[in-house]
Amino acid sequence: METSAELLAQTIGARVKNERKKHEWTLDQFAELAGISRRMLVNVEQGTANPSVSILLKLSDALGLGLPALVEPPEARRSRITRAGDGATLWTGPNGGRGVLMAGTDAPEVVELWDWSLAPGERHQSEAHAEGTRELLHLLKGSLAVEVDGQIHELKAGDAMSFHGDTAHSYSNTHKTTATFSLCVYEPGVGHAHKSEITHVK
Incomplete structure (x- = not known):
């Protein structure tokens, strides 16, 4: 059974990969833009990395999303609720x-x-x-x-x-x-x- 940490890593990885492909950037191009190594980017996209907050900030800024957008699915609602224990x-x-x-x-x-x-x-x-x-x-x-x-x-x-x-x-x-x-x-x-x-x- 997957842990919450593993699920979070997979959520972040999928979002990063999806957004990178929207921009039609290769792994090398995006890694250079974000200022991280290609290996780290691959690990993040595969959901196998435990990236630091600093790495996540570099990725989110390069994508123009902001850190919160990396850890939650996009929603059209004006209000979002994070229940206790769900952060x-x-x-x-x-x-x-x-x-x-x-x-x-x-x-x-x-x-x-x-x-x-x-x-x-x-x-x-x-x-x-x-x-x-x-x-x-x-x-x-x-x-x-x-x-x-x-x-x-x-x-x-x-x-x-x-x-x-x-x-x-x-x-x-x-x-x-x-x-x-x-x-x-x-x-x-x-x-x-x-x-x-x-x-x-x-």
Whole structure:
């Protein structure tokens, strides 16, 4: 029986492959455009990879879709509901922490809503996102250290912060209890950076 992680990987793979073919890009062309290796792209499309959030962002941006569109089937409805337990788990920590994408808007102005938990001793490192990305974080339980562009901010339960996500940043839990937080990510103009490249790729 397939696990939810395997089903998610297959859903993402099928969506990436379908969108790539819509653009009539070869594997090599799309891998170059997205800035990832051909091997990784093949593994993603086959549903055998466990790509990082960074890889998924590169793929979604190159396709002009936004990350939420990769993990859920396209729908015509104006309203979408993600039931408890049905979010897309796109990061898992070594001690049981999770990063779950709960909801998102369509491109080009993409807003993502995440549900995060970091178990004691866990750290999630994030590369700089696309220019203009902004993040809002609300710590619900525990304690959390958020490092943005080399500066560390210590948060306690109930604290919130906003920061630029287009620079390197990380979340760390150095305490003895699990930290849980909501994260909202705004990515403006998804796909725009690649529009000038598309004519050269075809």
